[in-house]
Amino acid sequence: MTSIRVQAHTLPNTMLVLTREVHSAPVATCWIWYRVGSRNEPSGLTGVSHWVEHMLFKGTPSIPAGTLDRTVARNGGVFNGFTWTDFTAYYETLPADRLELGLHIESDRMINSLFEPDETDSERTVILSELEGYANYPETWLDEAVKAAAFTVHPYHHPVIGYKSDLLAMTRDELYDYYQTYYMPNNAILVLIGDFDTNQVMKQVERYFADLPAGPALPSVRAVEPEPQGERRVVIRRPGPAQYVQMGYLVPDCRHADFAALAVLDATLSGAKPLSFSGGGAQTNRSARIYQALVETELASSASSSYMPTRDPFLFELHATVHDDRTADEVETALIGEIEKIQQDGVSADELAKISKQLRAQVAYSGESVTNQAFQLGMWEVLDSYARVDSLLDELAAVTTDDVRRAAQTYLTEQRRVVGHFIPTAD
Amino acid sequence: MTFVRSASTANNAAAGLAAATRHILPNGMTALVLRASSSPTVSVRGFLSVGAVYESTAQSGLASFTGAALIRGTQSRTFQQIVAETEERGCSVHAGGGLHTTGFGARALAEDLPLVLEILADMLLRPTFPLHEVEKLRNQFLMGLREDEQETRVQASRAIRSMLYPAQHPYGRLTSGTMATIQALSRDDLAAFHQQYHPSSAVLVIVGDVEPPVIVDEIERLFGDWKPSSVPPTLDWPPVAPLDGVQRQHIPMAGKVQSDIIWGVHGLKRSDPAYYAAMIGNVILGQLGIGGRLGENVRERQGMAYYVYSSLEADLEAGLWGAAAGVNPENVDQAITTILHEIEQFCQHGPTDEEIDDVRAYLTGSLALGLETNDGLAGALLTIEHYDLGLDYVMRYPEIIHAVSREAIVETARAYLSTERYAVAIAGPAEEE
Numbered sequence: 001m002t003s004i005r006v007q008a009h010t011l012p013n014t015m016l017v018l019t020r021e022v023h024s025a026p027v028a029t030c031w032i033w034y035r036v037g038s039r040n041e042p043s044g045l046t047g048v049s050h051w052v053e054h055m056l057f058k059g060t061p062s063i064p065a066g067t068l069d070r071t072v073a074r075n076g077g078v079f080n081g082f083t084w085t086d087f088t089a090y091y092e093t094l095p096a097d098r099l100e101l102g103l104h105i106e107s108d109r110m111i112n113s114l115f116e117p118d119e120t121d122s123e124r125t126v127i128l129s130e131l132e133g134y135a136n137y138p139e140t141w142l143d144e145a146v147k148a149a150a151f152t153v154h155p156y157h158h159p160v161i162g163y164k165s166d167l168l169a170m171t172r173d174e175l176y177d178y179y180q181t182y183y184m185p186n187n188a189i190l191v192l193i194g195d196f197d198t199n200q201v202m203k204q205v206e207r208y209f210a211d212l213p214a215g216p217a218l219p220s221v222r223a224v225e226p227e228p229q230g231e232r233r234v235v236i237r238r239p240g241p242a243q244y245v246q247m248g249y250l251v252p253d254c255r256h257a258d259f260a261a262l263a264v265l266d267a268t269l270s271g272a273k274p275l276s277f278s279g280g281g282a283q284t285n286r287s288a289r290i291y292q293a294l295v296e297t298e299l300a301s302s303a304s305s306s307y308m309p310t311r312d313p314f315l316f317e318l319h320a321t322v323h324d325d326r327t328a329d330e331v332e333t334a335l336i337g338e339i340e341k342i343q344q345d346g347v348s349a350d351e352l353a354k355i356s357k358q359l360r361a362q363v364a365y366s367g368e369s370v371t372n373q374a375f376q377l378g379m380w381e382v383l384d385s386y387a388r389v390d391s392l393l394d395e396l397a398a399v400t401t402d403d404v405r406r407a408a409q410t411y412l413t414e415q416r417r418v419v420g421h422f423i424p425t426a427d
Numbered sequence: 428m429t430f431v432r433s434a435s436t437a438n439n440a441a442a443g444l445a446a447a448t449r450h451i452l453p454n455g456m457t458a459l460v461l462r463a464s465s466s467p468t469v470s471v472r473g474f475l476s477v478g479a480v481y482e483s484t485a486q487s488g489l490a491s492f493t494g495a496a497l498i499r500g501t502q503s504r505t506f507q508q509i510v511a512e513t514e515e516r517g518c519s520v521h522a523g524g525g526l527h528t529t530g531f532g533a534r535a536l537a538e539d540l541p542l543v544l545e546i547l548a549d550m551l552l553r554p555t556f557p558l559h560e561v562e563k564l565r566n567q568f569l570m571g572l573r574e575d576e577q578e579t580r581v582q583a584s585r586a587i588r589s590m591l592y593p594a595q596h597p598y599g600r601l602t603s604g605t606m607a608t609i610q611a612l613s614r615d616d617l618a619a620f621h622q623q624y625h626p627s628s629a630v631l632v633i634v635g636d637v638e639p640p641v642i643v644d645e646i647e648r649l650f651g652d653w654k655p656s657s658v659p660p661t662l663d664w665p666p667v668a669p670l671d672g673v674q675r676q677h678i679p680m681a682g683k684v685q686s687d688i689i690w691g692v693h694g695l696k697r698s699d700p701a702y703y704a705a706m707i708g709n710v711i712l713g714q715l716g717i718g719g720r721l722g723e724n725v726r727e728r729q730g731m732a733y734y735v736y737s738s739l740e741a742d743l744e745a746g747l748w749g750a751a752a753g754v755n756p757e758n759v760d761q762a763i764t765t766i767l768h769e770i771e772q773f774c775q776h777g778p779t780d781e782e783i784d785d786v787r788a789y790l791t792g793s794l795a796l797g798l799e800t801n802d803g804l805a806g807a808l809l810t811i812e813h814y815d816l817g818l819d820y821v822m823r824y825p826e827i828i829h830a831v832s833r834e835a836i837v838e839t840a841r842a843y844l845s846t847e848r849y850a851v852a853i854a855g856p857a858e859e860e
Contacts, residue, residue: 024799025800066716066723066727069715072716073716073788073789073793074784074788075792076789076793076794076795076796078793094796095792095793095795096795121730124730125730125731126726126730126731126732126733129730129733129754129755133685133733135684136579136855137578239682240682242573272517280534280800280802282513282514283514283519284514284519286510286514287507287511287514287515288514295567301566301570301571302567357517359517360536361468361518364466367466368466368468368799368800368802369800
């Protein structure tokens with residue numbers, strides 16, 4: 001890859017700027033990350049992070065509502081914004097000579113977003129429409145029930161989009177206060193990657209960001225999910241086309257020493273996943289344990305595991321769509337059986353070698369795009385440190401077969417488990 | 428000034444594309460190889476001009492089923508061996524039947540290109556369609572269709588197509604088939620459909636850290652002995668009656684919260700001289716920024732929908748020119764009225780000069796973004812071959828876009844978009860009594 005290493009710069013207002021020159025194509029990407037997401041939301045304000053994210057597209061005095069999208073398009077760029085449990089991020093990917101437009105937009109809306117009452121109201125119903133769109137899928141109901149059962153104390157309990165009742169009641173001022181608290185330079189990370197000269201681009205960064213006020217001290221997230229005291233089970237009964245199974249085990253976050261072992265465990269179960277944010281990696285699940293044990297045997301029409309890096313302890317998950325003439329109970333037993341095999345017999349050295357090669361390949365595929373590179377850098381900086389992007393392959397390569405077995409024994413236990421079944425009702 | 432700078436950036440990227448090696452094999456297969464050494468990866472993409480348009484209504488889903496079955500076993504490898512050998516190296520191969528073409532491809536590190544090419548050649552030339560694998564795949568298709576039956580967006584899409592086209596027309600159905608047709612297809616049907624795969628309609632594109640002459644030799648070795656067992660199929664398109672008035676269909680679905688709406692009329696062929704005028708008009712109407720004019724009104728001003736956009740399907744024949752939105756059931760009528768209002772305004776007054784400037788700047792300026800990755804470059808080459816556009820197409824693209832006048836956009840919109848003759852399908856909760 002025609003790239004140089006990441007450079008970190010800290011502005012006087014404490015905003016962190018990460019830059020990396022990549023000269024293989026005449027494009028550049030501008031990302032701004034805020035260390036805020038649904039994990040920061042208090043009761044009664046669920047969904048506020050996501051709604052605030054939307055409001056940053058709804059106008060400032062210099063970029064009125066409805067003009068941001070046109071301005072980016074006119075400059076040949078693409079843009080988006082998204083909110084997750086642990087972060088909120090925005091990006092513009094542009095022809096390289098237009099990167100300054102991204103800096104202008106992000107610096108302006110960090111401070112000057114208007115949150116005009118009529119724009120706030122019309123966005124309320126857009127978000128309700130987004131929520132209702134998700135609710136058309138049976139998997140949404142099951143996922144929300146599993147998360148709600150798994151987290152009794154921590155805000156990972158509630159969906160990122162929020163509860164309908166909170167979205168109906170939330171006021172413009174509550175949104176604005178939240179914005180004023182979290183959308184400040186001391187809580188932001190700017191990530192710039194692409195075909196530019198770092199010295200030149202840093203001069204522009206200083207012009208747009210150095211004079212912004214740092215912002216207040218941030219409220220901390222105090223909640224710590226206690227050790228579960230036994231298996232929890234939830235059943236959703238609604239109209240639907242099939243039975244679905246979703247299981248989650250409470251596991252450590254990405255800063256824990258066992259993160260790498262759990263990530264390798266996930267890959268032995270259903271392949272090393274693509275790292276890219278926009279798709280485009282290789283499919284690696286069909287030779288892995290869960291596909292072989294559940295899909296090849298026709299217990300399930302699809303099945304997989306997932307383990308994401310998060311700020312606080314989250315879930316190691318198993319998902320399956322139950323085959324037509326089988327039951328959720330049978331699929332649950334088979335999924336647990338695969339976990340127990342690893343707990344008893346461990347994994348093989350060949351599997352670890354395969355995963356190591358898969359990861360190397362997935363890193364190379366996602367690295368082709370500056371947008372994907374910036375996604376990885378920003379996400380890891382929010383969760384822990386951007387340096388993890390470079391150390392991750394080594395961390396995972398150092399995992400031994402014993403580590404994987406021990407992680408499975410320690411965390412994938414009945415006590416730490418939530419089991420969810422979706423059972424269709426007769427029409 | 429805005430535009431001129433973008434165009435030059437795009438031209439630099441486009442010049443690289445024109446450097447691709449284009450090689451025609453004696454059996455008629457086309458190979459395109461482009462060296463791009465900034466990443467250690469390679470992207471393989473290709474297609475055969477055989478798709479669902481060549482299947483009968485009774486065998487709906489055949490092209491899709493056949494394409495997906497290619498990986499399920501070849502003369503030299505079982506499905507298990509294919510996934511084991513590719514996944515062991517972090518690469519993947521795939522194939523699938525679409526509406527007009529059957530696509531295939533692979534993702535690999537450059538060091539593993541020989542393996543994925545060998546497997547792809549096996550899949551395309553020597554699939555065996557083992558009975559037990561066909562049955563497993565059939566069950567997965569049936570489960571997918573059962574899920575589709577309860578997806579509002581899929582049901583609205585199925586309905587709008589059946590309203591615009593007669594039952595025997597390939598555009599009148601979905602490529603996934605139906606539970607009944609997938610149930611009825613036999614292993615021999617798949618093998619027979621595979622006989623229609625023809626090297627003279629095959630295009631293979633390889634982009635990555637490779638030496639083009641070496642790869643061309645490898646392609647000759649792997650695909651050179653592909654002898655067609657039939658002549659390329661021809662198509663007899665059934666006539667399509669123009670829409671007469673307004674057709675509206677509501678599909679009530681249990682357990683749903685949101686209604687998905689698709690409005691549609693007949694559009695035009697990709698080869699139609701008015702194609703670019705329609706494409707630009709469509710971007711202004713329902714794509715530019717957050718959903719063009721439709722997004723501006725339905726989403727931004729009225730707050731009715733999280734998603735709303737328009738789309739233009741133009742290929743061998745005139746496809747759907749449509750608009751889609753997901754709204755609360757109470758807002759269905761208001762959303763349709765608003766979509767019609769925007770279409771009427773657009774046909775009556777046409778685009779503003781600013782909109783035309785914006786869309787030109789967007790379409791030409793964003794070219795560089797599409798050509799950033801090996802997959803993006805391969806996709807551009809594939810499109811160029813599919814529509815026979817010439818390797819200099821991306822360099823000519825700004826000229827093509829600029830040659831489309833405001834008058835042409837208005838005329839084209841008026842010729843196709845109508846607020847008096849259209850179909851609209853709504854899938855969602857049962858309508859209030």
